[in-house]
Amino acid sequence: MTIDVWMQHPTRRFLAHEMFASLRRWTGQEVPAEEIPLAATVTVMDQAQVDVGLLSAWQGPHGNVLISNDEVVEWVAARPDRFAGLATVDLARPMEAVRELRRCVIDLGFRGLRVVPWLWELAPTDRRYYPLYAACVELGVPFCTQVGHTGPLQPSETGRPIPYIDQVALDFPELTIVCGHVGYPWTEEMIALARKHANVYIDTSAYTSARLPQELIAFLHTRTGSCKVLFGTNYPMIKPDHALADLDDLGLNAETRQLYLHDNAARIFGLATSPTESQ
Template sequence: MIIDCSNTLPEFQFQGSDEINPKNENYKKLFGPRWARLAGWTNDEFFNRIKTEPIDNVMKDVYTKLEADFSMDKFLKMLDDSNIVYHAIHNMDYGRDGSEAPADHDYVAQILQEYPNRFIGFAGFNPHKGTESLKVVRKALTEQGYKAVVIPPYEHGLKADDRKYYPLYALCDELEIPIWIHSSINYYKETSVFLDHPSNLEAPLMDFKNLKIIAGHGGWPWIPDMIAMLLKYENLYVDTSAFRPRYVAEPNSGWDMFMYYSNSLIQNKILFGSDWLTIGLPINEFITEVEEWPLKESIREKFYWKNANKVFKLGLENKQK
């Protein structure tokens, strides 16, 4: 069985392209063809259309097809067929100012209630919205069934060690709740690529002794730094989500050290995370590629579910007895 700790719902992923900051149209061009493939288009079909049409118009057609193909019933069957026993819902709170209310957490709470023991809810925090956002997160964790928190520093324009995040870290430390933090490359042209460097996780890990952090997306392209952090800090974990598995296992792709130490020193720190909806690769194909990784079988089991089961306190070990 598998626990996917980095993902969302199809309806969140395949929303209108107007939701993406127009300053970052390169995101549409990066992920658009991936989602088009998931909708059954070829690369040629997608790129030929954006040569003559606005990309927003093309993406609307892609989203329409995806909405039909990824209804909740069909989505759940995909997960069942791939033995995904828990699937993350990252309920992000985006934005670089506090002008809007905190992101709604009630809708995902309804999903968690309707499909018990199926999803892991990650509450989204926005430091620019301060106490109001913190109240929403606390309610999500203590009343609405959420089991974790998620923050994307690049979306907030802040490093993970910024003191504006510290009230959240204190809350997670108090409640013993893990927090997933984007710790890899971002593609926003107006944002430093180093804003999400794994080293920015060090101060929170030092200041909050019980804080559990999941470094999302593996720390690439700073894998040696990520490994050093994992070796040093007991409560730091990592997933390799948002990267196609066959490239993670490809020599000279930058992941070599990660693959080497996964079979030894960081075997208890690695978590399965896919973001298969984002990269446009069906989950069954994603897992097929992961199966090619040179992991020992005992460690593969840790990677697939045992480590995450411990981090999120899911109690799945009882089902194995």
């Protein structure tokens, strides 16, 4: 079984946003003329034998909702055997954001919160995040975020693991933090934080197996690292079959491979064989 911890079923407004121009240039992808059917995302998962995907909602400043929580709810309801949801919130309205997170987790069954700091140009230590961290702890769900440089045309400063993730983990030791995109070019900092903090994890979204930094591969081969790294794609930017194509070259033993592809994510997000089985 494989769980993809960072993917999107993309709306046209998500794919067409100007900040993703650099990614469209790199990948050769074009904005589709019509909305992509959910079945198309399921098909690319099937091609790579990815069983479950955590679908991210996306919201940025000024009411810029690229993928709404309610859209994610519809997709999860359509295929509860294949998908679970990660919520988005409006950082500019902290109390509304907490209420929305509670709605998504308690009423809708979402498995966590994802905030992409570069969308807001607000580092994770900004005061507007802190009520959400407390709510995540109370609700027992992870806070998921992005670390490292930005591929989209936005500043990269908010993606520095040190000092930002380090400080949040110190302030909220009970908070589970899942850091996507491996932290490059600060990957060693990200690994140091995963070693230092019991509840800090790394996901490999936005990187194929062939492009994973060597220091992260070495970490995966350690006893600590095998329990700290999760598989992700950032689909549609990278398709799962492409992300997994060179997995054998990483030299992972059977236990580490199982942890990386499935068990770590199942434990952290409360997923069983399928999302419906864990409810």
